[in-house]
Amino acid sequence: MASDNTEQACWHPETQAIRGGREISEYREHSQSLHLTSSFTYDSAEQAAAMFLGELDGYTYSRFTNPTVAAFQQRLALMEGGERAIATATGMAAIQAIMMSLLKAGDHILSSQSLFGSTTNLFAGLLAKFGVETTFVDATDLQAWRDAARPNTRLLFLETPSNPLTEIADIAAIGQIAHQRGALLVVDNSFCSPALQQPLKLGADLVMHSATKYLDGHGRVMGGAVVGGDALIEQIYLHVRTAGPTLAPFNAWTLLSGMETLHLRMEKHSAGALELARWLEAQPAVERVFYPGLASHPQHELALRQQSGGGAVVSFVVKGGREEA
Numbered sequence: 001m002a003s004d005n006t007e008q009a010c011w012h013p014e015t016q017a018i019r020g021g022r023e024i025s026e027y028r029e030h031s032q033s034l035h036l037t038s039s040f041t042y043d044s045a046e047q048a049a050a051m052f053l054g055e056l057d058g059y060t061y062s063r064f065t066n067p068t069v070a071a072f073q074q075r076l077a078l079m080e081g082g083e084r085a086i087a088t089a090t091g092m093a094a095i096q097a098i099m100m101s102l103l104k105a106g107d108h109i110l111s112s113q114s115l116f117g118s119t120t121n122l123f124a125g126l127l128a129k130f131g132v133e134t135t136f137v138d139a140t141d142l143q144a145w146r147d148a149a150r151p152n153t154r155l156l157f158l159e160t161p162s163n164p165l166t167e168i169a170d171i172a173a174i175g176q177i178a179h180q181r182g183a184l185l186v187v188d189n190s191f192c193s194p195a196l197q198q199p200l201k202l203g204a205d206l207v208m209h210s211a212t213k214y215l216d217g218h219g220r221v222m223g224g225a226v227v228g229g230d231a232l233i234e235q236i237y238l239h240v241r242t243a244g245p246t247l248a249p250f251n252a253w254t255l256l257s258g259m260e261t262l263h264l265r266m267e268k269h270s271a272g273a274l275e276l277a278r279w280l281e282a283q284p285a286v287e288r289v290f291y292p293g294l295a296s297h298p299q300h301e302l303a304l305r306q307q308s309g310g311g312a313v314v315s316f317v318v319k320g321g322r323e324e325a
Contacts, residue, residue, distance in 0.1 A: 005074060008020050008021070008078055009078060009081075011078075013079060013194075013195070013263065014263045016075065016078045016079050017075070017079060017195075017259050017260055017261075017262050017263060020074065020075040020078040020079065021071045021072070021073070021074025021075030021076075021077070021078060022071055022075075023067040023068070023070055023071040023074075025067075032068065032071050032253060032256050033067070033068070034068055034249060034250065035062075035066055035067045035068045035249050036249055036250065037062060037066075037249075038061070038062050039060070039061050040059045040060060040061075062246070062249060063241065063244050063246050064237070064240060064241035064246065066249050066252070068252045068253050068256075069087050069246075069247050069249055069252040071252070071256060072085075072087055072223075072225075072247070072253075072255055072256050072259075073085040073086060073087050073225065075256065075259060076209070076211075076215070076225050076227055076259075077227050079194040079195075079259070080189075080194045080198055080199075080200055080207050080227040081194075081198050081200050081201050082200050082207065082227035082229070082233075083228070083229050083230045083233070084228070084229070084230045084233040084234075085225050085226065085227040085228075085233065086225065086226050086233050086236050086240055087211075087223065087224070087225045087246075087247035087252060088223070088225060088226070088240060088245045088246070088247055089222065089223065089224065089245045089246060089247055089248070089251075090210065090212065090222045090223065090224045090245075091188075091190060091208065091209060091210025091224040092119070092122065093224050093245035094209065094210070094224035094225055094226050095119060095122060095188075095208055095224075096126075096245065097226065097236050097239050097240055097245060098155075098186060098206060098208060098226055098236060099122070099127055099132065099155075100243070101235045101236045101238070101239040102154065102155065102184065102235060102236075103127075103132050103154055103155065104131075104132075105130060105131030105132065106131055106132075106152060107131075107132050107152055107153075107154040107155075108132070108133050108134070108135065108150050108152045108153045108154065109123060109127070109132060109134040109135070109153070109154070109155050109156075109157060110134075110135050110137065110145065110148055110149055110150075110153050110155070110156045110157070111123060111134055111135070111136050111137070111156070111158065112136070112137065112138075112139030112158040112159065112160075112162065112167075112169060113136035113138060113139065114139055114159070114162035114163070114165060114167050115136075115159055115162070115163070116159065116163050116188075119157075119159070120136075123136075123157075135150075139158050139160065139162060139167050139169040140167055140168070140299060142170065142174070142177070145174055145177050146177055149177065149181050153181060154183055154184065155178075155183055155184045155185075155186060156174060156177070156178040156183055156184070156185045156186070157185075157187075157188075158171075158174060158185075158186075158187055158188070159187070159190070159191065160187065160188075160191075160192075160197075161191050161192065161292055161311055161313060163191065163313070164290075164313060164315040165290045165315060166191075166290045166291055166292050166297070166311070166313055166314075166315065167299065168292055168297075168299035168302050168303045168306075170302055170306075171185075171187060171199050171202040171203060171204055171306055172202045172203045172306070174203075175202065175203025175205075176203065178205075179203070184205040184232075185203065185204045185205050185206075186204065186205065186206045186207075186208060187199035187204040187206070187207050187208070188207075188208055188209075188210075189207045189209055190208075190209050190210040190213045190214070191213070191214075191311050191312075191313055192266075192307055192309075192311055193209070193213075193214040193215060193262060193266055194262075195214075195262045195263045195265075195266040195267075195308075195309075196270070196308050196309045196311060197306060197307045197308070200227065202306055205228055205229070205232060206226055206227065206228040206232060207226070207228065208224065208225065208226045208227075209224060209225045209226075209227075210223075210224055211223035211224055211225055214262065214265065214266060214269075214312070215255050215258055215259055215262065216254060216255050216258040217258045217261065217262065217265050218258055220258075221250070221251040221254045221255065222251065223247050223251050223252070223255050224247070266309060266311070266312070269309075269311065269312035270293065270309030270311060272312075273291060273293065273310055273311065273312050273313070273314050274291065274293040274294075274310055276314055277289050277291035277293065277294050277310075277316075278294070280314070280316050281294065281296065285318060285319055285320075285324070286316050286317070286318060286319065287317040287318065287319045288316060288317045289314065289315075289316045289317075290314070290315045290316065291310055291313075291314045291315075292307065292310045292311065293309070293310030294310075
């Protein structure tokens with residue numbers, strides 16, 4: 001039995017994280033059940049055919065339809081304020097699914113240059129082999145985004161805060177730049193999670209996650225997801241259904257458990273990181289500290305506007321370079 005997302009959209013965010021998106025069986029279980037099955041049974045061959053053709057709602061094959069994975073998708077969509085989500089095996093699988101679904105040879109990506117290393121490799125290596133070119137710009141320089149856009153720019157991509165220097169990009173302003181040029185804005189929200197930031201409400205078209213990070217929060221499983229409007233997610237779903245970078249039901253079940261404590265953990269993470277960052281700033285051996293919650297951070301005011309906390313990532317430079325570090 002699917003949950004009512006319309007009603008649940010009005011719930012408090014912390015309630016959504018615990019109760020949102022549950023798929024309840026005929027047994028009326030209290031917590032989300034784990035459906036470890038490759039496929040499903042039907043009352044008749046006609047019913048099976050109708051479900052596989054999409055004429056009837058239901059579950060057919062766990063590569064693309066599974067109740068536990070569906071619950072994870074519905075919960076995350078609620079928490080991000082999106083219409084729909086599609087889950088993937090990892091965060092990198094989520095980014096690849098976006099690009100393979102929405103781009104073609106000859107298209108251009110405009111991306112922030114401060115990225116997770118594997119994302120850079122995906123853009124500059126794998127996608128380049130298939131005729132998709134990427135230009136990398138300073139995430140904090142709005143004019144650089146404007147100047148680097150081309151007639152064939154189809155998608156702008158950024159992660160904010162960035163890894164590891166915690167650069168904060170202006171999601172609303174970059175979204176306007178994208179939309180003025182008929183392009184989409186995709187935001188990697190892995191470092192903040194929906195507990196601290198909701199990029200869709202700031203103008204992003206799609207939000208992706210490495211669910212391996214804070215959605216799980218315990219270092220147990222890998223996972224990824226993309227959240228956005230139904231029309232865009234449908235295109236990505238069709239890619240995942242065909243190519244198969246699927247989230248396993250067990251991983252989805254584990255992620256659902258992690259999401260129940262997400263708001264508590266992110267609040268504590270942010271408080272602890274800020275305390276540590278302030279301590280590091282006071283150390284004579286430290287040259288510079290990078291943390292959005294510090295008044296010394298160059299985008300501190302922007303972080304206060306678009307995030308409800310600084311997050312957990314702190315980086316710093318030691319005086320004397322590598323040898324002293």
